[in-house]
Amino acid sequence: MATLKELSKQNELLTGGHRLCSGCGIPPIVRLVLRAAGGPVVATTATGCLEVGTTIYPYTAWRIPWIHSAFENAAATISGIETAYKALKKKGKLPGGDKDIKFVAFGGDGGTYDIGIQALSGALERGHNFLYVCYDNGAYMNTGIQRSSATPFFSNTTTSPAGEVIVGKQEWRKDLTRIVAAHNIPYAAQASPHNWADLSKKAEKAMRIQGPTFMNVMSPCPLGWYTKPEDSIKWAKLSVDTCYWPLYEIEDGILKITYKPKEKKPLEEWLKPQGRFKHLLKPENRNLLEKFQARVDLEWQRLLDLDGKRI
Amino acid sequence: MAITMTKGQAGLTGNSAIAYAMKQINPDVCPAYPITPSTAVIEEFASYVADGDVTTELITVESEHSAMSACIGASAAGARVMTATSSQGLALMWEMLYIASGMRLPIILTDVNRALSAPINIHCDHSDSMGARDSGWIQLYSETVQEAYDNLIQAVRIAEDENVQLPIMVCLDGFITSHAIENITLLSDAEVQGFVGEYNAKTTLLDTDHPVTMGAMSLPDNYIDFKHQQSEAMARSKDTVLKVAEDFGKRFGRKYGLFETYRLEDADLAIVILNSAAGTTKVAVDELRKKGLKVGLLRPRLFRPFPFKELAEALKDKKAIAVLDRADSMNGFGGPLFNEFRSALYDAEKRPKVVSRIYGLGGRDYKVKDAVAVFEELKTIAETGRVDTLQKYITL
Ligand SMILES: Cc1ncc(C[n+]2csc(CCOP(=O)(O)OP(=O)(O)O)c2C)c(N)n1
Ligand code: SF4
Ligand SMILES: [Mg+2]
Numbered sequence: 054m055a056t057l058k059e060l061s062k063q064n065e066l067l068t069g070g071h072r073l074c075s076g077c078g079i080p081p082i083v084r085l086v087l088r089a090a091g092g093p094v095v096a097t098t099a100t101g102c103l104e105v106g107t108t109i110y111p112y113t114a115w116r117i118p119w120i121h122s123a124f125e126n127a128a129a130t131i132s133g134i135e136t137a138y139k140a141l142k143k144k145g146k147l148p149g150g151d152k153d154i155k156f157v158a159f160g161g162d163g164g165t166y167d168i169g170i171q172a173l174s175g176a177l178e179r180g181h182n183f184l185y186v187c188y189d190n191g192a193y194m195n196t197g198i199q200r201s202s203a204t205p206f207f208s209n210t211t212t213s214p215a216g217e218v219i220v221g222k223q224e225w226r227k228d229l230t231r232i233v234a235a236h237n238i239p240y241a242a243q244a245s246p247h248n249w250a251d252l253s254k255k256a257e258k259a260m261r262i263q264g265p266t267f268m269n270v271m272s273p274c275p276l277g278w279y280t281k282p283e284d285s286i287k288w289a290k291l292s293v294d295t296c297y298w299p300l301y302e303i304e305d306g307i308l309k310i311t312y313k314p315k316e317k318k319p320l321e322e323w324l325k326p327q328g329r330f331k332h333l334l335k336p337e338n339r340n341l342l343e344k345f346q347a348r349v350d351l352e353w354q355r356l357l358d359l360d361g362k363r364i
Numbered sequence: 365m366a367i368t369m370t371k372g373q374a375g376l377t378g379n380s381a382i383a384y385a386m387k388q389i390n391p392d393v394c395p396a397y398p399i400t401p402s403t404a405v406i407e408e409f410a411s412y413v414a415d416g417d418v419t420t421e422l423i424t425v426e427s428e429h430s431a432m433s434a435c436i437g438a439s440a441a442g443a444r445v446m447t448a449t450s451s452q453g454l455a456l457m458w459e460m461l462y463i464a465s466g467m468r469l470p471i472i473l474t475d476v477n478r479a480l481s482a483p484i485n486i487h488c489d490h491s492d493s494m495g496a497r498d499s500g501w502i503q504l505y506s507e508t509v510q511e512a513y514d515n516l517i518q519a520v521r522i523a524e525d526e527n528v529q530l531p532i533m534v535c536l537d538g539f540i541t542s543h544a545i546e547n548i549t550l551l552s553d554a555e556v557q558g559f560v561g562e563y564n565a566k567t568t569l570l571d572t573d574h575p576v577t578m579g580a581m582s583l584p585d586n587y588i589d590f591k592h593q594q595s596e597a598m599a600r601s602k603d604t605v606l607k608v609a610e611d612f613g614k615r616f617g618r619k620y621g622l623f624e625t626y627r628l629e630d631a632d633l634a635i636v637i638l639n640s641a642a643g644t645t646k647v648a649v650d651e652l653r654k655k656g657l658k659v660g661l662l663r664p665r666l667f668r669p670f671p672f673k674e675l676a677e678a679l680k681d682k683k684a685i686a687v688l689d690r691a692d693s694m695n696g697f698g699g700p701l702f703n704e705f706r707s708a709l710y711d712a713e714k715r716p717k718v719v720s721r722i723y724g725l726g727g728r729d730y731k732v733k734d735a736v737a738v739f740e741e742l743k744t745i746a747e748t749g750r751v752d753t754l755q756k757y758i759t760l
Binding site (some may be wrong): 093105108110111115118126128129130133135136140143144146150154174 | 582
């Protein structure tokens with residue numbers, strides 16, 4: 054793996070000057086993933102912040118071949134591209150001669166956990182050779198912070214508002230990484246941009262492996278989290294140190310936690326600075342906070358129990 | 365599937381003929397999902413793939429939405445792409461149909477026409493392809509198995525023409541044409557290959573040395589300009605359809621145009637009707653002609669783009685016309701075909717009377733007697749110069 058110094062000297066495949074918010078977690082994720090390709094790479098992106106923020110015509114931030122077609126179909130679109138590659142390679146018709154190309158699909162949590170899960174499941178089952186990267190910022194941010202099935206417990210969103218009677222999102226988040234892993238694909242992992250080395254290593258591995266691979270990456274969103282742009286990486290780190298967002302991988306069926314915090318931080322430390330959880334700090338909502346902590350503890354313990362095992 | 369041919373002739377169902385044309389075209393990629401009545405197209409093509417008769421990569425997707433999405437991805441990557449569907453399948457693709465045409469991708473689709481739910485029904489009508497009529501796809505309609513086969517082969521050249529670069533849909537009637545065996549003349553593989561030629565996309569995602577961004581967001585400062593270009597390409601494609609048909613006719617002897625007319629030239633009364641029901645109508649025309657009634661038929665082949673000038677020219681001197689739709693626009697003002705024909709005839713000097721008759725929904729039989737009854741109504745309209753019933757359902 055490249056050192057940080059080497060990385061900093063490589064050309065960005067996603068340029069600056071795009072229109073994603075300052076402090077957005079998406080650009081560092083995309084850059085680290087694309088660098089991991091180490092050669093020609095073609096990408097597609099589901100409708101969402103990444104797509105809108107990087108491509109308002111006539112501008113583009115992409116220095117690689119890139120396509121957006123719709124919201125729910127990034128996995129189906131990349132299936133078509135990757136299959137065309139196979140077909141044209143076989144016929145010796147690749148532009149610029151025979152070469153090894155990597156294929157990546159990016160989707161937000163809405164485009165992946167919710168509306169795009171069918172296309173994702175289909176593409177995984179068919180075994181296309183591609184990496185799917187979900188940047189999980191915990192809501193439909195592009196359309197104004199509506200809940201998704203990835204939205205954290207009790208989070209305030211515009212469709213799960215912290216109301217007088219119903220206080221934020223009532224459901225625990227869908228465990229997409231495990232659902233994806235249940236397709237028995239060769240590689241699935243969770244990562245976070247604060248740990249660039251872990252993320253890069255996982256992306257490189259995912260790109261190297263033949264067949265469908267998947268990464269679910271925590272993506273801070275100052276706009277939807279109601280946090281300061283300069284703190285994004287800090288809150289990404291704390292999501293991991295509180296064990297809300299464990300870093301692990303499942304390679305050929307074996308689950309491995311890739312980072313275990315020395316000291317598991319109380320969830321409250323991660324929630325407190327985020328406006329979307331403000332209501333949880335009120336004394337009358339103490340029970341919700343406890344419920345949230347208990348669930349995080351349970352999920353973390355479950356993961357610990359599986360560490361090093363074939364699942 | 366082995367096809368037995370005698371002197372280039374074979375007895376084939378519509379679906380088998382489509383699958384066979386696809387085999388001869390040998391596209392790069394075929395994303396596919398089954399639905400009655402087009403399932404056999406996919407099944408037979410899968411056999412060609414499994415037996416190594418084609419080099420096509422088949423993607424057995426998990427839905428039609430993904431089928432069209434994969435078509436878009438593969439086409440943007442420079443592949444020649446074909447698929448087939450019907451009814452709910454086309455409806456599920458709807459979102460992606462607009463994206464395929466907006467991105468100017470020459471994808472080739474066969475739609476075996478079937479009614480849309482509800483109530484669920486597997487039989488023929490045109491509500492599926494009519495629902496896609498504004499999606500920016502060229503639409504060719506086919507009366508017979510032979511024409512469906514010939515249309516599909518021509519479709520490749522039309523879609524990929526550099527003046528066009530648009531997706532194209534070939535429509536044929538579910539069961540009536542898709543499942544009926546007809547003796548047709550097949551071209552040789554070499555003839556088909558020679559006719560369609562090799563596809564070399566100009567801009568592709570796989571040209572990693574020259575990266576392109578496709579599907580960028582476009583705001584009010586340029587969206588309408590893209591749509592304007594698309595609209596002009598659609599209008600231009602009419603000439604390409606004719607050019608390709610001419611070359612096809614020259615090479616293989618079967619002639620096609622924008623539409624077919626049958627005993628129309630000196631007719632006073634005319635029925636306009638799509639696809640297989642034209643055959644039934646021709647029998648009625650012959651019967652009534654024997655009785656001295658001046659009746660005729662016009663069967664559109666190209667519906668998108670709508671060749672309004674040529675159609676109006678062919679019909680402008682008629683006294684009364686019934687446009688028969690196998691689909692309802694549910695607008696309280698007749699079927700989609702009717703609306704466009706009536707509008708095309710607005711500028712005619714002696715504007716003919718034009719009525720809408722909706723027939724055959726969900727596979728309801730349309731018989732010679734139904735066509736005869738329509739002609740009889742037209743006769744009264746022509747004689748009295750009065751239209752009592754502008755629009756109604758028939759075959760009830
Ligand atoms: C079929 C369809 N439904 C709804 C939308 C509207 N829409 C666009 S982006 C989006 C939310 C995207 O959320 P997510 O995938 O989490 O990405 P983010 O905006 O957070 O980057 C929605 C609902 C759409 N474009 N297409
Ligand atoms: S709204 Fe959030 S996810 Fe979207 S660009 Fe801004 S910070 Fe990034
Ligand atoms: Mg999101």
